[in-house]
Amino acid sequence: MSGRAILGALDLSLFKGETVALTGPSGVGKTTLLRTIAGLENSHSGTITTPPNTAMVFQEPTLLKWRSLADNLMIPLKISQEKAEHTLASVGLAGRGADFPTQLSLGQQRRLSLARAFAADPDLMLLDEPFVSLDDALADEMMGLFESLQAGSDIATLIVTHSEREAKRLASRVLVLSGSPAVLRP
Ligand SMILES: Nc1ncnc2c1ncn2[C@@H]1O[C@H](COP(=O)(O)OP(=O)(O)OP(=O)(O)O)[C@@H](O)[C@H]1O
Numbered sequence: 201m202s203g204r205a206i207l208g209a210l211d212l213s214l215f216k217g218e219t220v221a222l223t224g225p226s227g228v229g230k231t232t233l234l235r236t237i238a239g240l241e242n243s244h245s246g247t248i249t250t251p252p253n254t255a256m257v258f259q260e261p262t263l264l265k266w267r268s269l270a271d272n273l274m275i276p277l278k279i280s281q282e283k284a285e286h287t288l289a290s291v292g293l294a295g296r297g298a299d300f301p302t303q304l305s306l307g308q309q310r311r312l313s314l315a316r317a318f319a320a321d322p323d324l325m326l327l328d329e330p331f332v333s334l335d336d337a338l339a340d341e342m343m344g345l346f347e348s349l350q351a352g353s354d355i356a357t358l359i360v361t362h363s364e365r366e367a368k369r370l371a372s373r374v375l376v377l378s379g380s381p382a383v384l385r386p
Pocket of ligand 1: 206224225226227228229230231232233
């Protein structure tokens, strides 16, 4: 691809079970890095090794509006109705499988998107500012949900955040992406 390189030479390893926060100025390339790791961008050189199952959570919920809540879980994840119901119940939506995403508040949609990513049983979870533009109380609730979904798993997690509060609460390491082309520093 022509044009300037957004990312410079990067060396990043995540251990099983650890949560790493990725921060840095707006426009530096955090989303690009996440998308590159997820295999959604391929204009890079070098080697990226990811485990078999990677899940990505975006800022905005990515539910299919024309499908029921149960379908939103069962179709992409290929899981049973029973597991779909269990996932719905885990975010306070027990018995709502036949409803549609537009019948949920934005907060409920975001919680369901998060729970869906965990229900995919990933080895690597990539989250792009999943709690941005929520008030502190709702952000705390979402972080609590994140922690309970993550508890006991050995998922490696890379979470992009602008919030020091989020990074401190959720991550054991914080990396800063800066410069142009962008490089990582601890
Ligand atoms: N679809 C696109 N087409 C062209 N340039 C893009 C596109 N998406 C992003 N860019 C450019 O790539 C660079 C990195 O963008 P990216 O979204 O990765 O930054 P970011 O660090 O995630 O920013 P933010 O914190 O604001 O979300 C920016 O300079 C942006 O202008």
